[in-house]
Amino acid sequence: MKKISTGNKAVAEAVKQVKPAVVAAYPITPQTEIVEQIAEFVSTGELKSRYIPVESEHSAMAACIGASITGVRTFTATSSHGLLYMHEMTNWAAGARLPVVMANVNRSIGPGWNIWAEHTDAMQERDTGWLQVYVSTVQEAYDTTLMAFRIAEHSDVLLPVMVNLDGFSLSHIMQPLDTVETGDFIPPIYLPHAIDPKNPAGYGGLTGPDQHFKFRWDIERSMRDSVKVIEATENDFAQRFGRKYGFTEDYLCEDADVVIVSMGTLGKEAEVAIDMLRKEGVKAGSMRLRWLRPFPKLNLKGKDVVVIDRDYSFGCGGILATSIRAQQKTDVYSVIAGLGGQEVTYEDIANFIRTRRIGEEFWFGVNDHV
Amino acid sequence: MDTITEIPKEEFILKCTSACAGCSDSLALRYVLKAAGPDSVLVVPACCTSVIQGIYPNTAFNIPVYNIAFGAAAACASGMSNAFRATGKKTNVIVYAGDGGTLDIGIQAMSGAFERGTDFLYICYDNEAYGNTGMQRSGGTPLGAKTTTTPTGKTDAKKDIDAIIAAHSPPYMATACAAYPQDLFKKVQKALTFRGPSFIHILAPCPPGWRFSTEKSVEIGKLAVKSGMWILYEREYGVLTINPQSKVAMKKPIPLEEYLAPQGRFKGIDARTLEMLRQHLAKNIKKLLAEEAAE
Numbered sequence: 008m009k010k011i012s013t014g015n016k017a018v019a020e021a022v023k024q025v026k027p028a029v030v031a032a033y034p035i036t037p038q039t040e041i042v043e044q045i046a047e048f049v050s051t052g053e054l055k056s057r058y059i060p061v062e063s064e065h066s067a068m069a070a071c072i073g074a075s076i077t078g079v080r081t082f083t084a085t086s087s088h089g090l091l092y093m094h095e096m097t098n099w100a101a102g103a104r105l106p107v108v109m110a111n112v113n114r115s116i117g118p119g120w121n122i123w124a125e126h127t128d129a130m131q132e133r134d135t136g137w138l139q140v141y142v143s144t145v146q147e148a149y150d151t152t153l154m155a156f157r158i159a160e161h162s163d164v165l166l167p168v169m170v171n172l173d174g175f176s177l178s179h180i181m182q183p184l185d186t187v188e189t190g191d192f193i194p195p196i197y198l199p200h201a202i203d204p205k206n207p208a209g210y211g212g213l214t215g216p217d218q219h220f221k222f223r224w225d226i227e228r229s230m231r232d233s234v235k236v237i238e239a240t241e242n243d244f245a246q247r248f249g250r251k252y253g254f255t256e257d258y259l260c261e262d263a264d265v266v267i268v269s270m271g272t273l274g275k276e277a278e279v280a281i282d283m284l285r286k287e288g289v290k291a292g293s294m295r296l297r298w299l300r301p302f303p304k305l306n307l308k309g310k311d312v313v314v315i316d317r318d319y320s321f322g323c324g325g326i327l328a329t330s331i332r333a334q335q336k337t338d339v340y341s342v343i344a345g346l347g348g349q350e351v352t353y354e355d356i357a358n359f360i361r362t363r364r365i366g367e368e369f370w371f372g373v374n375d376h377v
Numbered sequence: 378m379d380t381i382t383e384i385p386k387e388e389f390i391l392k393c394t395s396a397c398a399g400c401s402d403s404l405a406l407r408y409v410l411k412a413a414g415p416d417s418v419l420v421v422p423a424c425c426t427s428v429i430q431g432i433y434p435n436t437a438f439n440i441p442v443y444n445i446a447f448g449a450a451a452a453c454a455s456g457m458s459n460a461f462r463a464t465g466k467k468t469n470v471i472v473y474a475g476d477g478g479t480l481d482i483g484i485q486a487m488s489g490a491f492e493r494g495t496d497f498l499y500i501c502y503d504n505e506a507y508g509n510t511g512m513q514r515s516g517g518t519p520l521g522a523k524t525t526t527t528p529t530g531k532t533d534a535k536k537d538i539d540a541i542i543a544a545h546s547p548p549y550m551a552t553a554c555a556a557y558p559q560d561l562f563k564k565v566q567k568a569l570t571f572r573g574p575s576f577i578h579i580l581a582p583c584p585p586g587w588r589f590s591t592e593k594s595v596e597i598g599k600l601a602v603k604s605g606m607w608i609l610y611e612r613e614y615g616v617l618t619i620n621p622q623s624k625v626a627m628k629k630p631i632p633l634e635e636y637l638a639p640q641g642r643f644k645g646i647d648a649r650t651l652e653m654l655r656q657h658l659a660k661n662i663k664k665l666l667a668e669e670a671a672e
Contacts, residue, residue, distance in 0.1 A: 028460055028463045029463060031452075057462070057463045059459055061452060061455070062486070062492070063452075063486070063489070065486070066486045066489055069449035069452035069455075070455050070459070073452070073453035073454055073457035073458075073460070076443060077457055077461055079460045079463065081456070095448075095449075096446065099446055202443065202457075203441070207415075207439055207441045207442075209433070209438060209441075210441070210444060211444035212430045212431070212432070212433055212436065212444050213433060215432060218434070
């Protein structure tokens, strides 16, 4: 069914169709519309979920954990400080192998009190054992939220999935949305280690070094196994509903001499920049990274690489640039741009590519070359 | 129920826990689980109970136990209870948390869960300090008690968590003591008949922490009640009923020194602190008697 929707409402729409038994959430700008919409669906009976209006994000994730371990489907949504406040519990959800799905509306971290788009919030969760995907359009937010449940709950994965959408520049913009009849695309949830009073077990108790080490490896093994599950899920989605995604969305990369890598809405902006540059005769391409975890094998061989980071690891560098340098064993032009909702236009992105200096780092709008 | 012989023989706390000798946490839990029965799940934040279960892959508890981070027990139980109820299950969800996890780090999650009317039983077993980390002071440590972080005795009074819980108006709340297992058993059974949140606050004397010899746990618990330092009561829809043992003690308490003297943590308590402690005790007795009289 075709309609017009914001990014936030598209996420809520997908959640309504997937019918989690429990949604526990705490409001934070710019995520609020997601939880308001879900609360509305629950109050009108359109969605027969238990909506737990918890008193904090730490409790939101704890409640999802408590619900999930009984074997039911769970969802929450947060942003920025909310995500950081639940950090202890995000680790717990992954370590406990619970397929919680969460929408995170990317927003900067204070101080100062800035409510606009930045990826630093989710980037600080990248080592927790959550799968992370970043979307760029309202349609993609909806489609990816649907797929997130199937991926998280797959028996080869059983890890939580975080769907990231840029604050305001995606959460609050209106775009066309084509909703689908999910049918049996998302099978009923089955959690093999669900709590069962008839078969009592201890969960998460004292664990010695040898066992702890094995549990950590088990998370990594599932993270690696998730690659095939993501591929299969996205392929099945494409076959059923006609929209194809992937670990990256590549735009004119094949014959490109220079490729710009980015995430989220800037990745869509980059495609316009590529069209401009192509008209000028510059063989440029755009690679928008969708899945940050598991981090995909990128095909960038023989190309100049420009990376836009909407995040930063102080004392180290742009996190995406650092990851790509390490994987490709080659240097990149690292652009730090869009922090705190800074406006970055396609013209700016075209300029990043034109004036690239491989091996250097550039803070857009701060000074020229650091 | 008049005699302990009527309490079910089925054990949910198996042999070979890693509890300290004379541990009244495990003693209390034994009766809690006998009262709750097998269709129950324990949610346990970081506390002594996390330790006494034993080390993975073993467990000394014959009941599902979900261990969760320190500040998160009530929130986790809130999700669990909602999930069970959403799927038509009546399984009891019982938080079993220490005083640190209840009065201090877990108070926000607990307050939220009570305010939301979560269908669960929250039990705080109170050994008046952070026990499994080696007896640091908590909000539950009484005035004058020495802990590893109050080496000369605590200068602040014990936090009145029961008043805080009462302010949430749960359908049922009670105090209990590990030294009175029949009373505890009955209160747990009763608590689980209510829909919505219920709360039981158990005094759990701790031999290594309170510095008394291991055979004296029950004796110390009884002295706490007889001195009026711990008052046994229950509140059903806000109506207070004080236990007969405590009524006697409140009218004619034994000297406070009889409770304090066997405990190393109060050794050398100065006269001024002792007097303040006595005043707190008298004030608490007066407050509860006034509440009962007003009904």
